Amino acid sequence: MTPKPRCEPRENELTSAESPLLDAERPAGYTSLPLPEEPQAVSWASIPKKGQLAIIVLARLAEPLSERSLTSYLFYQLRWLSPGLEPSEIAKQAGYLTAVFAAAQCLTSMWWGRAADHPHLGRKRVLIIGLSGSALSALGMGFSTSIYFVFLFRFLAGALNGNVGVLRTMISEIIDDKRQVEFCFSIRQPNSNISHRYQSRAFLLLPMCFNVGVIIGPLLSGFLADPIHSLPNVFGPGSAIGGTDGVWWMAKFPYALPNLLFSTILSMAALGIVLGLDETHPQRRHLPDFGRKLGRLLTGRLLKHQEPGYVLISDDDYSGTTVCNDDHEATGADRPKLVDKPRPPFKAIFTKQVTLALMLLFLQSIHVSAFNSILFSLLPTPKAAKDGFELPFRFTGGLGLSTQKIGFANTTIGLIGLPLQLILYPIITSRIGVKRSYRMFLPASIGAYVLLPYLVLLPEDTRIIWTCLSVVLVLQVVSRTFVNPATVILVNNSAPSPNLLGSVHGFATSVSSAARIVGPTVGGSMLGWGLSHNFVALPLWILTILAAMNWMLLVYIQEVQM
Template sequence: MANPRDVEECERLLGVSASEEKSIPIAVRAIEEKVTWKNLPHKRQLLLLALCRLSTPLSNACLIPYLYYLVKSILSDPDHPSAPQKISRLTGLLVAAYPLGQMSTSMLWGRVSDTYGRKPAILIGLFISVVANLAFGFSRTIGMLLFWRVLAGMANGILGVMRTMTAEIVKERKYQTRAFLAPPLIFNSGRVAALAIGGCLADPVDNLPALFGPSGIFNFSGNPKGVAWTLSYPYALPALFNGVVLSVCLMLAALWLKESLPTKEKDRDLGIIIGKTISGFIRNKILRKPGLEYTAVQIEEAEILMADVPIAQASGSSTPTDNISRSYRPAFREIWTKRLLKTLFAFLLLPLHNSTFLHIFPVFLSMPTTENKHPTIFHFTGGLGLASPTVGLYLATFGICGILLQLFLYPRIQKYIGTIGAFRFANSIFPFAYIYAPYLSLLSGNMVEKWPAMAVILFLQVMARTMAFPSTVILLTEAAPSKSVLGTVHGAGNTLSALASAVGPVLGGILLAKGIDMGVVGLVWWSWMSAVAFIALGWSFVVSGKEHNAAEGCME
């Protein structure tokens, strides 16, 4: 039997009493009971928004498999005994440059989007991202590489705007768990492709000799060493791929992505007008399906209307407090409630250790192996000596694993233990991955055992972050004092996330180099990543999720 206090809490959160709930139409209650990917509203808009999210994995993840070799190719003396330490420090700077750029503009993008609209901010950011990616591939000095990485990060400060847009597109709370999972699914798919393509397209004369080698298909000039421009710019091909894909995403967003800011969504949009013209031409002249446009528009409008109608209104009662909360916009000082500040700190801790892992682990896999003749439990060093295509494909394989976990595992876990429960469970997994990861170097010479050992470490980390990231986004959205300041809240979250993503790799690179000098390659894993992961686990019990989980329980 239900606890009377639980029933009262549900009534308070939903604004509907038990007697009123009985008057809700059976069809409406049936819809409330079941939330699936199929009945998720506004899927086309979510897909377009998710495609815009590709700018982050393509800009940030594509270079991970070959970053070690890119920096090594620029050094004047790459074979010097101190080269691995120098490479680890420089790779840390290059990885950190991107989130530093994000941090510098995230709040600005949030405030601009709250004033001028979400779509203009996203389009401008995508355009700058295209330019920065193309220029990065043709840079051959550390200074220029850092500059274009910072600019790409500044362009991708729009991540908070995209998260805000997701919340505005899907207004009903019961759909938001899956709605917030949709962009990360495309994000992770893009990350998988970026890792695989970045590893395989880097240094194409060596990695793709059939296409770019001395007798390759694209060696039109007959250069005896291979395609000339790939010899001068061996890491430009992944950047060209990024630029082309992001240009397509920019075009699709300009033509079909709709504005979601309430004060701007009714404004005239030239891109949408052109997009509708193109859609109508394709539908009527090519697909020969006239007369469908009116029906599609009406269905979409009905979905919008249904999403805006609270449950209590469906039964004939009104909820004036909901209308007040929608129209009220708190002052800037009033935004930073105690609950929001706690959630923002949790939002900071997660990328602090995760970004370090994403930088250190591929470098660790690429580092040359070392023969540890007399290793102790802490004193051993060396990497695994894997080539960039192997690193990229291996990381991409587990990226696919992350997509499957997001599709099938996270929604079920979140349903049974709630968002805050899933967040705490995820934080309890990270320390295990970080504590055991450095011991992989002791298996570098074992061709059988090292692969399953690597798989276990990667699986733990991927599973944890798959559950942690959507949970933090949902918790941050719920912690916002008003929907009218979601852009500012997510801008603040993205700023802190970018700060953490910059600090983590820099400190990680320094500690990795220090550990190599000391003969303790696990130094960065144990003194930094594990320590931050344990702090994040403890803080997850400070973050409040009661209101959110209670409401979700009522709706289910």
């Protein structure tokens, strides 16, 4: 009986290098494989499949660029649509638009996640639909001439896009690919520990894109909005491009130009998905992808140097050699076909660990979103007279900062977050783990919640105010930098099956959207009550309680790997 080929020698067994005579006893077709090397240090440069991750980064970056750009011109666009409205009414409309977007996302994200899990649709097609929907919504927003159309397109922007959950799913599947690979001449299992070394960095890419969007989006849109007046030498009357009367469509639709730019970026991201991104759905990943074939043709990256029928697997993914790949040359009856397999029901995602992880996500999202809303309401609120104060609990008022200083505070948050995410987060999480870093840095946000209301008591000294405000912002950003990606990883790893990853992330996006509706709405209402009743610290103390509950819930979360 022919002995079964083995990839590695048993303990104390000689290898072929030590005894060439062993080769004569091995069966035909036996391939010897090198012993696994010691894992190398993890760095950003060592992350595998960087090309695929770059396309995901482009897709994610395009969305916050477009969404955050609204903060620069939304107030002025709403005033242009309704010139007679009071500023307080315009502020309310802006808040309603935020709620409409979040509500639409809350209602549809779980269904987009479920659609991404469906073998006839897959992750890639859902991403293309989402990016295309965002591009069309941006165009509609820019060319709207009525407040009703603005609400319609903001609703569509939220309803047509469930990409955040799908992108998280694809990152999990790209970095943590546990497919069993059948070698032509021998069988070797992939080293699953390799992929988990990169997980904390890979899941950090999406929040990093958000921080970049926070910085760049408002700057670009502020520069391009109402270009007839903001760039008169380029587009205005008498300019080289504008001619005698200026560019007519920019005068008729003053907020179309930034939306045209971001719609183009979103469309380019969708095209990048079509041409460059591999499908990661377990039942679709082996099917022919004509978009990827066209992408390879256009970029000239055909695998001409390899033997037909084989693909070389990267050492980052498998410690092996050549694998059988029938997809390259398979045609007709030999081509892989989609097999309908029974899908787990949606309720299968609600295991104990998934439920706990979603509770963790809801608590974290609600107190972070409420804090952001309260912070940017307190900053411009005028300072109050200290006559009726009863320290240390009963006091009111804000910091009285100008719009320019508020914008600087917003930019500061993004500028602090980026280096923390790029440098500090990967080093610490690789040493102490995701859950421990979560437990260690979440209390920093509690410190920010406790300290923020007392800033209204500071004297009228710019240096003192900005020093203390910077301390609060640093505490919040440090906490958010470690907690946000860690929450996503814990939700991802709680999924009961790879076939339910899209459903889990889709439902998680809905949960997060629901929290982002409740947090700012309730937090803003409580802040208004606190300002009028000499109790401005009350909403922030409630956030402190929610954050403490968030921290205690960690005890019941198991840090598992998919």
